[in-house]
Amino acid sequence: MTMRTAPSRTTDGAAGTGGDGTDGTGTNHAGRARRARAAAVVALLAAGATLLGAGSPQGAGLPAAGGGPRQAAPQAAPAADPNCDTSRSVPPSTVDGPAVKAIKDNKTLVIGVDQNSYRWGARNPATGEIEGFDIDLAKAIGTALLGDPNKVTFKAVPTAERIKFIQDGKVDMIVRTMTITCERMDQVAFSKPYFKTANRLLVPKARGVKTFDEALNGRTACAARSSSAEDELTKNPHGSKLVTVENQLDCLVLMQLGKVDATMTDDGLAAGQAAQDTTVTLLDEQVRPGVMGVAMKLGNTDLVARVNQVLADYQASGAWRDSYDKWLKPTMHDDAERFRP
Amino acid sequence: MATPVRTEEQGPAPGTSGATTPRPAAGPATTPVAGRPARTPGRLDLAGRIRRIADARHTAPGRLRLAGALLAVLLVAFGLLTGWQVNSRAQAADRVVSYSQPLSQAAADIHRSLADADTTAATGFLLAGAEPRAVRERYEQDLATASRLIAEAAARTTASSPAQQWLSSLNQQLPVYAGLVETARADNRLGFPLGGAYLRYASQQMRDTLLPDAAKLADAENEALARDYAEARAVPWAAFVLGLLALAALVRVQQVLFRRTNRVFNIGLVGSTAAVLAAVLWLLAGSWITGARLAESERDGAAPLRALNAARVDVLTARLAENLHLVARGSSTQYADLWAATTKDLTGVAGGDAAPGTGGALGEARRLAPRDAAEAVDQARKEYSTWTARHSAAITKETVDGDYQGALDSTVTVKEADVPNTSDAAFGATDQQLERAAGIELARFRAAAGGTGGLLDALALGAGLLALVAAVSAVRGLGRRLAEYR
Numbered sequence: 001m002t003m004r005t006a007p008s009r010t011t012d013g014a015a016g017t018g019g020d021g022t023d024g025t026g027t028n029h030a031g032r033a034r035r036a037r038a039a040a041v042v043a044l045l046a047a048g049a050t051l052l053g054a055g056s057p058q059g060a061g062l063p064a065a066g067g068g069p070r071q072a073a074p075q076a077a078p079a080a081d082p083n084c085d086t087s088r089s090v091p092p093s094t095v096d097g098p099a100v101k102a103i104k105d106n107k108t109l110v111i112g113v114d115q116n117s118y119r120w121g122a123r124n125p126a127t128g129e130i131e132g133f134d135i136d137l138a139k140a141i142g143t144a145l146l147g148d149p150n151k152v153t154f155k156a157v158p159t160a161e162r163i164k165f166i167q168d169g170k171v172d173m174i175v176r177t178m179t180i181t182c183e184r185m186d187q188v189a190f191s192k193p194y195f196k197t198a199n200r201l202l203v204p205k206a207r208g209v210k211t212f213d214e215a216l217n218g219r220t221a222c223a224a225r226s227s228s229a230e231d232e233l234t235k236n237p238h239g240s241k242l243v244t245v246e247n248q249l250d251c252l253v254l255m256q257l258g259k260v261d262a263t264m265t266d267d268g269l270a271a272g273q274a275a276q277d278t279t280v281t282l283l284d285e286q287v288r289p290g291v292m293g294v295a296m297k298l299g300n301t302d303l304v305a306r307v308n309q310v311l312a313d314y315q316a317s318g319a320w321r322d323s324y325d326k327w328l329k330p331t332m333h334d335d336a337e338r339f340r341p
Numbered sequence: 342m343a344t345p346v347r348t349e350e351q352g353p354a355p356g357t358s359g360a361t362t363p364r365p366a367a368g369p370a371t372t373p374v375a376g377r378p379a380r381t382p383g384r385l386d387l388a389g390r391i392r393r394i395a396d397a398r399h400t401a402p403g404r405l406r407l408a409g410a411l412l413a414v415l416l417v418a419f420g421l422l423t424g425w426q427v428n429s430r431a432q433a434a435d436r437v438v439s440y441s442q443p444l445s446q447a448a449a450d451i452h453r454s455l456a457d458a459d460t461t462a463a464t465g466f467l468l469a470g471a472e473p474r475a476v477r478e479r480y481e482q483d484l485a486t487a488s489r490l491i492a493e494a495a496a497r498t499t500a501s502s503p504a505q506q507w508l509s510s511l512n513q514q515l516p517v518y519a520g521l522v523e524t525a526r527a528d529n530r531l532g533f534p535l536g537g538a539y540l541r542y543a544s545q546q547m548r549d550t551l552l553p554d555a556a557k558l559a560d561a562e563n564e565a566l567a568r569d570y571a572e573a574r575a576v577p578w579a580a581f582v583l584g585l586l587a588l589a590a591l592v593r594v595q596q597v598l599f600r601r602t603n604r605v606f607n608i609g610l611v612g613s614t615a616a617v618l619a620a621v622l623w624l625l626a627g628s629w630i631t632g633a634r635l636a637e638s639e640r641d642g643a644a645p646l647r648a649l650n651a652a653r654v655d656v657l658t659a660r661l662a663e664n665l666h667l668v669a670r671g672s673s674t675q676y677a678d679l680w681a682a683t684t685k686d687l688t689g690v691a692g693g694d695a696a697p698g699t700g701g702a703l704g705e706a707r708r709l710a711p712r713d714a715a716e717a718v719d720q721a722r723k724e725y726s727t728w729t730a731r732h733s734a735a736i737t738k739e740t741v742d743g744d745y746q747g748a749l750d751s752t753v754t755v756k757e758a759d760v761p762n763t764s765d766a767a768f769g770a771t772d773q774q775l776e777r778a779a780g781i782e783l784a785r786f787r788a789a790a791g792g793t794g795g796l797l798d799a800l801a802l803g804a805g806l807l808a809l810v811a812a813v814s815a816v817r818g819l820g821r822r823l824a825e826y827r
Contacts, residue, residue: 110743118533155742247669247673
């Protein structure tokens with residue numbers, strides 16, 4: 001559940017700011033980034049890096065962010081399971097094992113994706129195509145394995161069915177904003193992390209608030225049911241009243257209708273929400289950091305190694321950054337290093 | 342009641358005009374005895390008048406006059422009571438036909454239009470930019486129908502009616518719902534998944550507030566309908582009792598006259614008796630016929646229509662669940678649950694099974710349907726089986742194959758060649774058959790209940806006229822006897 005390396009890595013990520021220097025517009029936070037980042041880092045370290053499976057993309061239908069103990073007090077000590085390291089995976093390799101060979105023989109790679117997470121994996125109603133950051137990565141994996149991104153078959157996997165789809169072999173892998181948790185590591189094999197996340201707070205810009213306390217005190221907050229955000233807000237409400245919904249997007253509906261004042265979800269999805277409503281903004285403060293990975297069937301070690309190789313190349317070639325810039329930068333700011341594992 | 346003579350009690354009669362003392366059993370038991378000769382009339386005070394009337398029974402012509410007056414009052418009272426009782430039933434029957442049944446049907450139509458709007462909005466949403474004009478128009482038509490019916494129902498419902506609060510709540514909620522749907526459409530067109538969230542929220546509002554209010558409205562209207570039915574079908578006992586009493590009195594008077602005069606028939610009294618008898622029989626036959634027709638209209642019309650309306654709303658809700666499941670794009674299991682629960686409501690068996698059970702709302706609608714409508718309901722059940730089979734196939738595509746687009750295409754599509762093979766088409770056929778059955782049942786209702794009000798009006802008029810004839814005839818009959826004393 002916890003991750004020994006988490007504090008330092010996240011600190012690196014948070015410290016490596018790439019702010020665009022503007023401030024006071026409410027659109028960009030980078031100007032006040034240093035102060036806020038410092039606060040975030042403090043909060044993070046204080047949280048004892050209890051890496052709960054920060055925020056599932058859909059929020060619903062997932063085990064409540066892993067089974068490790070959760071600290072009620074932010075100062076509590078970490079280390080539930082010292083053997084669990086969510087960034088651990090097999091070393092990258094390009095050697096074709098049986099799993100990779102099978103994919104190549106079939107001349108098709110079946111990848112489970114999301115179609116409901118804006119900018120990550122969402123169906124474009126104009127084209128009918130699924131597109132987003134995750135989809136770019138999935139295509140890169142397809143290109144590496146089969147030499148052609150069009151040989152990838154995308155399957156829209158319901159949130160609740162993700163693990164089952166892998167275990168049953170209905171998909172070769174899942175690239176679907178899937179947070180790596182210790183519990184899931186027992187069920188599926190994960191690649192190395194390809195994205196770092198944390199729970200963030202989304203508020204209407206017009207409120208002009210900067211911290212969790214300002215945003216939440218005496219207000220109504222919204223989170224997806226059985227998400228880590230719900231858990232966080234229950235334990236640290238900052239004086240807020242909690243409303244839970246089935247899907248994190250439902251929070252944005254309620255926020256637009258003035259029924260809630262703030263929404264907590266993981267930053268990737270929060271960015272997706274901000275992209276759909278230019279009048280809301282993400283606060284810099286963050287809690288419960290986590291990482292996302294590509295999930296594959298346990299035992300397909302050669303495939304995992306191959307995907308890790310793709311991830312390494314994907315990062316090194318700048319493709320990761322390009323995809324980030326294309327899909328996520330508009331709402332997550334020019335802040336890629338913060339999220340790069 | 343009220344025989345012309347009494348001997349035992351000598352005290353002043355309690356009644357005044359006509360002295361209609363309600364002592365029904367006393368009359369026939371006493372024997373008539375000759376009284377004193379008549380007094381000379383003159384101006385008297387009230388007590389004197391009463392005494393005079395009381396004294397009148399001591400003379401033969403006095404008793405005759407008294408008997409005439411009592412018969413006249415009794416027969417006129419019979420006529421009035423019959424007219425009044427039957428008329429109130431005629432009004433109730435008219436209310437059933439032209440007021441409470443249409444209001445009950447309007448409430449059901451409001452409920453169905455709203456459910457249909459919600460389902461159609463989701464269909465349009467799934468088809469997004471390619472939404473056919475027919476789908477958009479159906480949604481708009483549904484909203485227009487609902488608003489029109491709400492306004493009409495509000496205008497026809499009294500301010501104190503419990504229906505009024507549900508109507509005003511519907512009136513408030515409908516524009517809010519429409520606004521949410523439009524927001525969903527706009528977001529969807531921008532490519533925002535938020536649109537789906539809005540649509541699901543709108544549908545939630547529909548199912549949590551609008552539809553329950555519409556259901557309560559329908560309940561209130563159905564109660565009013567049941568009340569009017571009961572009132573229209575109530576047997577006019579008081580009129581029957583009074584008619585039989587009048588008959589008994591007429592027979593008694595003739596019996597006494599026969600003994601005293603040895604004349605067998607008094608034409609007037611015989612005519613009067615015949616008229617009363619005719620009136621009572623007329624009342625009996627009329628009540629029986631209208632009662633039977635109202636019962637038929639309830640059995641073949643109103644009752645099966647209620648069952649059918651419930652089934653139609655379930656069908657719409659099942660279709661809605663199917664749509665919303667696809668709108669949610671795998672992010673929720675609640676619509677699969679809604680589908681299962683609704684189809685179970687509908688047939689007694691959770692959907693997906695090839696053969697619908699005989700229970701549930703559809704089974705009830707089938708059981709209550711008159712013969713010609715039953716055939717349409719059977720057809721609907723057949724279409725429903727096709728539909729659930731297609732639904733299961735689509736769900737398999739989605740959850741087993743991960744082929745969302747395939748599941749979507751086999752549910753709704755804009756490709757004209759594939760349209761007949763979609764779930765939506767099977768749903769449409771199911772709905773159409775149920776609509777046909779509803780049309781038949783409504784016609785049955787109208788045929789049976791229509792005109793019962795007029796029939797009852799004729800009944801009231803006829804009975805009233807006969808009673809009047811009887812009264813005039815009786816008075817004239819006794820007048821002849823009376824003339825013999827002059």
